[in-house]
Amino acid sequence: MTGRGQLGAALAVEWLKFRRARPVMFTSVFLVLGVPVMTVASVLSLEGANPLLAVKAEGVIGAGGWEGFFVGAGTISAVGGLLGFGVVTGWVFGREFTDGTVGSLFLAAVSRTATAAAKLLLILAWALAVAVALTFTLVAAGLLSGTAGGPGDPVIPVLTVKFLLITATTALLALPCAWAATLGRGYLAAIGAVIAIVVLAQLAAMVGLGGWFPFAAPGLWASQRGAGTDATTAVQVLLSLPLGALAAGLTLRSWHRLVLS
Amino acid sequence: MEKERHDAAGPAGGTARLRCAGASKRFGGEPVLERVSLEVYGGEIHALVGLNGAGKTTLMRLFLGMLRPDGGSVLVAGREPSMLSSDERAGVGYLLEHPLAYPELTVLQNLTLAGRLAGLRPERARTAALELIEEFALMKWAGTQGRRLSLGNKQRLGLAAALTASPDTIILDEPTNALDPAGVMIVRRMLLDRAHTRGAAVLVSSHHLDEVARVADRISVLNAGRIIGGLAPDAMDLERRFFDMIYADSGIGQ
Numbered sequence: 400m401t402g403r404g405q406l407g408a409a410l411a412v413e414w415l416k417f418r419r420a421r422p423v424m425f426t427s428v429f430l431v432l433g434v435p436v437m438t439v440a441s442v443l444s445l446e447g448a449n450p451l452l453a454v455k456a457e458g459v460i461g462a463g464g465w466e467g468f469f470v471g472a473g474t475i476s477a478v479g480g481l482l483g484f485g486v487v488t489g490w491v492f493g494r495e496f497t498d499g500t501v502g503s504l505f506l507a508a509v510s511r512t513a514t515a516a517a518k519l520l521l522i523l524a525w526a527l528a529v530a531v532a533l534t535f536t537l538v539a540a541g542l543l544s545g546t547a548g549g550p551g552d553p554v555i556p557v558l559t560v561k562f563l564l565i566t567a568t569t570a571l572l573a574l575p576c577a578w579a580a581t582l583g584r585g586y587l588a589a590i591g592a593v594i595a596i597v598v599l600a601q602l603a604a605m606v607g608l609g610g611w612f613p614f615a616a617p618g619l620w621a622s623q624r625g626a627g628t629d630a631t632t633a634v635q636v637l638l639s640l641p642l643g644a645l646a647a648g649l650t651l652r653s654w655h656r657l658v659l660s
Numbered sequence: 661m662e663k664e665r666h667d668a669a670g671p672a673g674g675t676a677r678l679r680c681a682g683a684s685k686r687f688g689g690e691p692v693l694e695r696v697s698l699e700v701y702g703g704e705i706h707a708l709v710g711l712n713g714a715g716k717t718t719l720m721r722l723f724l725g726m727l728r729p730d731g732g733s734v735l736v737a738g739r740e741p742s743m744l745s746s747d748e749r750a751g752v753g754y755l756l757e758h759p760l761a762y763p764e765l766t767v768l769q770n771l772t773l774a775g776r777l778a779g780l781r782p783e784r785a786r787t788a789a790l791e792l793i794e795e796f797a798l799m800k801w802a803g804t805q806g807r808r809l810s811l812g813n814k815q816r817l818g819l820a821a822a823l824t825a826s827p828d829t830i831i832l833d834e835p836t837n838a839l840d841p842a843g844v845m846i847v848r849r850m851l852l853d854r855a856h857t858r859g860a861a862v863l864v865s866s867h868h869l870d871e872v873a874r875v876a877d878r879i880s881v882l883n884a885g886r887i888i889g890g891l892a893p894d895a896m897d898l899e900r901r902f903f904d905m906i907y908a909d910s911g912i913g914q
Contacts, residue, residue, distance in 0.1 A: 400746040400779045408776045415773055419764040499758025503821065505724050506741060508750035508779030659726040660687070 405509045409517035412509070413491075417521050422490045426483040427525075430566075431532045434479055435540035438472040442546035466624055468547035469558040472537050473565045473621025480569030481597055481614065484526050485576040489589020491518050492650070493580030497587075502659065515654035519577065519647050526570030534563045554625070565617045568636055571643030572596070572614050577650040581657075610635030613642050675738055676701050677829045677861035678723055682732030685718055685885075692718045693885045695732065700861045702828065705851055707876035707893075708865040709902060715885040716865040720756055720833050723863070736829065750779040753827030755835060759818020763807035767798050767817055770806055771824060778825035785824065792820035796846055811838040819847065823854070830854055830862045836872055844871050851875055869898050883909045 400408070417423055442460060444452040460467035492515070495501040504511050538559060541547030579592035596614050603612030610616040616635040623632065676699035685693040693715045700706040708716050721727040722734045725741030734741065737748055744752075760774050768789055775785025793802050796816040801809060809817065815838045822830065836844045848871050854860040855877075866873045869891075873879060879891040881902060888909045891901060 400750070404779075405746060408779070411782070412773050412776050415765065415769060416762055421764070498763065500760060500762060502724075502726065502756050502758055503760035503774070503777070505726050506736075506744065506749045506752045506754065507777040508746045508825070509777050510746065510749075658728060659721065 400508050402513070405513040406516060409509045409513040410520065413514070413517040413521050417491070417525070420490070423487055423525065426487050427529055427532075430476075430479060430483045430529050431536050434472060434476050434533055435537045437475050437479075438468060438537065439540050439544045439546050441471045441475075442468060442544075461624070463546075463548075465541065465548045465552045465554050465558060468541050469562055470622060470624065473562050474618060476533070476562065476566045477569060477618035477621050478597060478600075480530075480566050480617070481573055481600070482593055483529075484522075484570045484573035485593030485596065486590060487525075488522050488573045489576035489580045489593065490586045491522060492577045493583070493586025493589050496580070496584040501657075505657075505659075511654045511657055512651055515577075515651050519574070519650065522574075522577075523570060526573075527567055530563055530566040530570070533566055534559055537562065557625070561620075564636070565621050568617045568639045571639040572617070574643045574646035574650070578646050578653060581650055581653045611638075613638040676735075677737055678706075678735070678831070678863055679738075680719070680722065680729075680732065680734045683719070683722055683729045683734050684731035685715075685722065685727060686730050691885055693722075693729075696882070696885070696887055697732075698880055698887065700829075700863045702861045703855055703859045704877040705855045705862040705864060705875060707873040707879045708863060708882055709869060709873050709879055709891070710865075710867065710882035711906065712867055714867075714882040716867075716882055717756065717833050718885075719882070720754070720831050720863070720865065723831055724752070724754055724756065726756075746779065750825050751827050752829045752831065753778075753822035753825065754831040754833075755818045755822045756831070756833045759814050760821040761806040761809065761814045761817050764805060766803050766805055767793065767809070767813075768802045770817060771820055774821035775824040778827075780825055788824045788826075789820075792823060795850065796820045797842070812840055812843055815839055816843055816846070819850070823850070826858070828858075828860050830860050830864075832862070832864045834865055834867065836866070836870055847872055848875050869902055874898070881905050 441456045442463060444456045445460065445463065447453055460471045495504065504514055542550055576589040576592050580586055580589035582588065600612065600614040600618065603615045604619060610619045610632060616638065620632050620636050678700040681697045682695045683693055684695055696719060710716050718727065722729050723736055723741065736744060736752060760770060762770055765773065771789035771792055772785045775788050780788060793799055796819060798813065798816055801813055819835055835847050839847065851862055851864065851872065852875055855862045864872055874893060876893050879893055881888050881891060883906050889905055891898060895901065
């Protein structure tokens, strides 16, 4: 089999598993429906009966409107995306070890590197599809619930693109979970890595490292009103690209060199 | 008849499909395999028999490239496992410990997937899957998900998955695990067909002299990481002689 043939077969095999996987279905629903529901709930809590929740929501959303609505959604998605994409990424790689099926991938005509590459490509394509679907449901939720404002606001297109980029960026930042699952020989290691990443991102924001810690960058960008596209923020968010590429490269190398002791 | 075929394909007849020479492996300083040498030729069934922990699975892992030897050489089709081409890898079918049985996929889907991994085109992979479902008497469970299969049927699925691309080299670790007598007969028949009719080289392990070890052309006894001798498959009192060898090697009184 040629290298291209191996990747094609690996994509077909991985797609067969991916589209039937429960963690993928649950995470898709959690992100596509959960983030808009949480955003709308946050806006509604501004005028709710619980003053503590109202103060907390006001701190994120501010005066409301489409700007506030998207700040809230972006902040939720920056954490939710890391968690959701991290869990699926870790599961897709880690399940082969946990289920014991990794042994069947040795000495197969399709190389382990092709299998790992197919997994990475599918995860990224799925994450992009989820990010697009989530952006649609979010705007629809804002319009239908009346919590964001009217449909004619000129800021909607810019904020929509910004939200889409924030969510898609978290998918790149979740790729280290693939490496963690490989090194830890199972998805529990990846789930540990997701939790560590989220906690470290919060700590980085608190101690003032801010957006220079790549995992915190999408959340901090989300919290900036409007497009928030100054040069520093752009560079900080773009750091997710080399970080994602590095994680993918390390994962491919580990799968190529894999031994089962 | 079978014996004659074995001789023709044996050491004088060609290159060993599986060969290890002086292979050693240690885990945490503890020797698991010590200078093990073994060959398997096309057309023969070579049984590796030893008690639990003797090193059978470790030796098979070396052949499959899952582990690298600390000493000696391990060759598949004359090359190190990690150096095999895609087509050469497709020629090796194996089942080690965990069967290829993804819980969310049906038996048919799992076998089709195994065929694709072995390099078959989609339609050929499906045809091979259907043939193997029949051979391993899995027709009733073809549409059943892996998570709902009994251990025995999972084992049948794993064995079938190892054979999707009609491999010329077959490595099976304790293939009769969890199988009922009907399943054992299927495995026995399959081994004879693949080795003696189709010319595959078969390395099969067992912790006792079961029905599968008894159809072997050669039996090597592995104890404490060393090959301590061979048994003639057609000899009388095979079980007693096996334990005599083990006890003598371990210095245990009978």
